[in-house]
Amino acid sequence: MNFLKSEKNREYLWQVLFTLSIIAFFTFILRNTQSALDKQGIASGFSFLSQEAGFEIGESIIDFFSDDTYQLALLSGFLNTVKVAFIGNILALALGFIVGVTSLSDNYLVAKLSKFYVESIRNIPLILQLFFWYSIFTEVFPSVRSALNPIGGVYLSNRGLYLVSFSDHWFFNILPLIGILSVVAFFFFKKRSIKSLERTGVARKIFLPTLLFFILVSFALWLVAGLPRELSWPTLAGFNFEGGVHLSPEFSSLLIGLVLYTSAFNAEIVRAGILSVDHGQWEAASSLGLNKNQTLSLIVIPQALRVAIPPLISQVLNLTKNSSLAVAIGYPDFVSVANTSLNITGQAVELVLLIMLVYLSISLSTSLVMNIYNRSVTLKER
Amino acid sequence: MNQVIEIKNLSKWFDDFQVLKDINLNVKKGEKIVICGPSGSGKSTLIRCVNRLEVHQEGSVRVNGIELTDNVEVIESTRKVVGMVFQHFNLFPHLTILENLTLAPMWAKKLNKNEALEIANKYLDIVQIADQAHKYPGQLSGGQKQRVAIARSLCLKPEIMLFDEPTSALDPEMVKEVLDVMTKLAEEGMTMICVTHEMGFAKQVADRMVFMDEGKIVEESSPEEFFNNPKSERTKKFLNQILH
Numbered sequence: 333m334n335f336l337k338s339e340k341n342r343e344y345l346w347q348v349l350f351t352l353s354i355i356a357f358f359t360f361i362l363r364n365t366q367s368a369l370d371k372q373g374i375a376s377g378f379s380f381l382s383q384e385a386g387f388e389i390g391e392s393i394i395d396f397f398s399d400d401t402y403q404l405a406l407l408s409g410f411l412n413t414v415k416v417a418f419i420g421n422i423l424a425l426a427l428g429f430i431v432g433v434t435s436l437s438d439n440y441l442v443a444k445l446s447k448f449y450v451e452s453i454r455n456i457p458l459i460l461q462l463f464f465w466y467s468i469f470t471e472v473f474p475s476v477r478s479a480l481n482p483i484g485g486v487y488l489s490n491r492g493l494y495l496v497s498f499s500d501h502w503f504f505n506i507l508p509l510i511g512i513l514s515v516v517a518f519f520f521f522k523k524r525s526i527k528s529l530e531r532t533g534v535a536r537k538i539f540l541p542t543l544l545f546f547i548l549v550s551f552a553l554w555l556v557a558g559l560p561r562e563l564s565w566p567t568l569a570g571f572n573f574e575g576g577v578h579l580s581p582e583f584s585s586l587l588i589g590l591v592l593y594t595s596a597f598n599a600e601i602v603r604a605g606i607l608s609v610d611h612g613q614w615e616a617a618s619s620l621g622l623n624k625n626q627t628l629s630l631i632v633i634p635q636a637l638r639v640a641i642p643p644l645i646s647q648v649l650n651l652t653k654n655s656s657l658a659v660a661i662g663y664p665d666f667v668s669v670a671n672t673s674l675n676i677t678g679q680a681v682e683l684v685l686l687i688m689l690v691y692l693s694i695s696l697s698t699s700l701v702m703n704i705y706n707r708s709v710t711l712k713e714r
Numbered sequence: 715m716n717q718v719i720e721i722k723n724l725s726k727w728f729d730d731f732q733v734l735k736d737i738n739l740n741v742k743k744g745e746k747i748v749i750c751g752p753s754g755s756g757k758s759t760l761i762r763c764v765n766r767l768e769v770h771q772e773g774s775v776r777v778n779g780i781e782l783t784d785n786v787e788v789i790e791s792t793r794k795v796v797g798m799v800f801q802h803f804n805l806f807p808h809l810t811i812l813e814n815l816t817l818a819p820m821w822a823k824k825l826n827k828n829e830a831l832e833i834a835n836k837y838l839d840i841v842q843i844a845d846q847a848h849k850y851p852g853q854l855s856g857g858q859k860q861r862v863a864i865a866r867s868l869c870l871k872p873e874i875m876l877f878d879e880p881t882s883a884l885d886p887e888m889v890k891e892v893l894d895v896m897t898k899l900a901e902e903g904m905t906m907i908c909v910t911h912e913m914g915f916a917k918q919v920a921d922r923m924v925f926m927d928e929g930k931i932v933e934e935s936s937p938e939e940f941f942n943n944p945k946s947e948r949t950k951k952f953l954n955q956i957l958h
């Protein structure tokens with residue numbers, strides 16, 4: 333048997349055997365489930381998606397009522413997942429960055445506090461933290477009528493968080509769009525700067541034109557819109573607030589829990605990244621007369637981030653996946669809505685498949701975007 | 715009194731271990747000092763005390779008459795007049811060659827971008843590396859990297875240059891291009907302290923040789939005397955080892 337003597341062939345053989353056994357296993361499970369469902373008279377397939385859902389969803393970005401379809405219910409849950417994951421990741425990265433840098437501060441107290449934060453948060457299970465924050469909202473905060481008002485425009489109560497916001501004018505609604513356009517403009521200016529650097533040896537400014545772009549476009553549209561400047565204040569109306577932005581206790585506690593938990597891991601990654609930068613870089617920078625902050629921001633952090641980005645990507649994905657713990661405190665994320673749908677329809681195979689598909693595509697698209705960014709900052713070596 | 719560096723009774727410890735033992739050394743403006751000695755004898759530590767990358771415990775170090783203390787302003791302004799070149803180059807790998815050179819003039823000296831670029835291009839020409847200006851350090855050879863590192867220090871227009879074994883991490887064929895740059899710098903009157911074992915360079919450039927062993931200056935003499943007629947046994951032994 334010469335075939336099995338080759339190391340490579342043996343590896344292939346194992347892989348083929350492994351794949352076959354996995355396929356066999358899933359076929360078995362699928363068959364079993366299907367026959368069980370058939371016995372209960374549940375038709376397989378995705379046709380149930382266009383049936384009336386018949387249940388309410390606590391909060392939704394799109395309009396959703398109980399006589400809408402399962403399709404719309406799942407979309408609403410999906411958008412809720414995206415909402416908490418998107419805002420959560422931005423906050424967790426920012427907080428993790430700050431804590432990671434301060435944990436290496438020369439100030440003993442600051443450094444110790446950062447370490448204490450990281451150690452205590454990392455070592456308590458996330459689900460307990462979620463219960464804790466949720467109980468703060470529901471058990472500790474007062475009713476709407478006696479809502480806490482720590483600073484103007486912010487109201488805390490057992491109905492969640494109410495914040496002052498811009499009024500519902502189209503100008504304020506397109507502001508985020510101008511922000512996205514500015515990001516595009518940023519990359520345009522960056523490209524222009526690199527081109528000019530290569531051609532003439534003089535780099536052109538990047539941040540200033542981007543800022544100007546944002547301000548000018550916003551200002552022009554603001555003029556066109558007729559100088560809207562009304563704010564929408566939360567005001568007590570009956571048993572609830574009206575106006576402003578409302579964050580539900582479920583969303584707020586999920587967001588706080590996910591952000592604090594993930595930021596502790598992000599902080600450790602940033603810290604390790606900074607420590608991974610060769611000591612010679614610090615010495616070279618300070619021997620050139622740069623002060624500590626300049627050395628940190630111009631030399632060390634840019635190099636530390638390169639090391640930190642791959643593990644930060646997996647924390648971004650972790651937060652996204654952990655957002656499915658929402659079900660424990662009743663925030664209607666995708667898993668929670670799918671779960672409710674499953675309980676009503678019994679379409680287990682289809683819904684589990686959908687959950688897998690949704691999380692897989694969120695994960696893949698997140699890592700795609702982050703990997704493109706990672707590649708753009710990787711060091712150029714010969 | 716035109717001593718630009720005055721080191722008096724300098725002693726330094728790493729925990730219990732005494733690295734520098736009662737060092738006295740003065741350097742005049744324009745003088746070139748070559749320090750040699752066996753590995754671990756404290757050469758690097760000594761020159762790192764001159765720009766306060768290392769903190770000493772006893773004695774004093776004065777640069778241009780100003781004593782180095784914990785005063786951050788004194789340290790930062792001293793570092794702008796004392797350039798340092800490291801054994802492992804320590805270029806900033808995330809910046810282009812040109813950015814490596816303009817960084818300190820812009821941030822430490824607050825020059826504007828065009829002034830910084832002008833200076834950077836001038837020194838890139840001097841070390842003959844202008845054609846690599848837009849590459850990254852990772853794309854250069856060791857000799858090129860070290861020439862960039864020298865140019866980077868020179869962009870701050872320092873009065874004193876410290877070299878810590880600038881050629882010992884290089885492949886043999888690249889040593890000369892770096893030594894040539896250093897020789898040119900010496901000829902232009904730069905005050906230099908070089909830790910190096912390149913004895914050819916030392917003979918050609920040094921005004922004074924300093925031999926260190928076990929944290930002490932064992933011998934300090936002119937190059938002629940040092941190479942032809944060393945006084946101490948340890949110097950003789952060391953010279954025998956590296957010249958043969």
Ligand SMILES: Nc1ncnc2c1ncn2[C@@H]1O[C@H](COP(=O)(O)OP(=O)(O)O)[C@@H](O)[C@H]1O
Pocket residue numbers: 728733751752753754755756757758759760
């Ligand atoms: N940061 C440090 N901590 C502890 N010991 C050190 C440190 N730096 C250097 N040493 C020790 O001090 C001695 C002198 O080091 P160094 O000045 O680098 O010698 P040289 O440059 O002559 O080879 C060596 O024994 C070295 O191990």
Ligand SMILES: [Mg+2]
Pocket residue numbers: 757758759878879
């Ligand atoms: Mg050394």
